[in-house]
Amino acid sequence: MGWGPWFYISALRVLRRARAEGKLATTGLFARVRHPIYAIWMLLLVPGAGLVLRSWLVLTAPLLGWVAFRILIPREEAQMIQEFGEEYRTYSRTRNQLLPRV
Numbered sequence: 001m002g003w004g005p006w007f008y009i010s011a012l013r014v015l016r017r018a019r020a021e022g023k024l025a026t027t028g029l030f031a032r033v034r035h036p037i038y039a040i041w042m043l044l045l046v047p048g049a050g051l052v053l054r055s056w057l058v059l060t061a062p063l064l065g066w067v068a069f070r071i072l073i074p075r076e077e078a079q080m081i082q083e084f085g086e087e088y089r090t091y092s093r094t095r096n097q098l099l100p101r102v
Helices: 003-020 036-053 061-084 086-093
Strands: none
Touching: 003 036, 036 061, 061 086
C-alpha cells in the first residue's frame, strides 16, 4: 500500500476535527497546501489505482480531476471566505492550492 491512503486519512482527520471545532483547518497537510484532499486524489490515489489496475484510461483521470477541481476550488474558497473571512484570506496568501511551495 502506498502513501496515498495514509495522506488521505490524515487530511480527513484534521479537516473533521477542525470542522467539529468550528475552526479553519491549518495543521497537518493543510499547513502545506489549501486543498490537500483534492491533491491526494489527483496525484496519488487515482494514479495509484490506474497502476494497480494496469489501466491507461484510469491514468488519464487526474486530468479530468484537475478540470473538475478548477471548478470546485473557487466555489469552496468563496465559502471559506464567507465563513472565516480575513483568517482564510491570510491563510490562502501563504499556501498554494494543490502543491506545496518549495
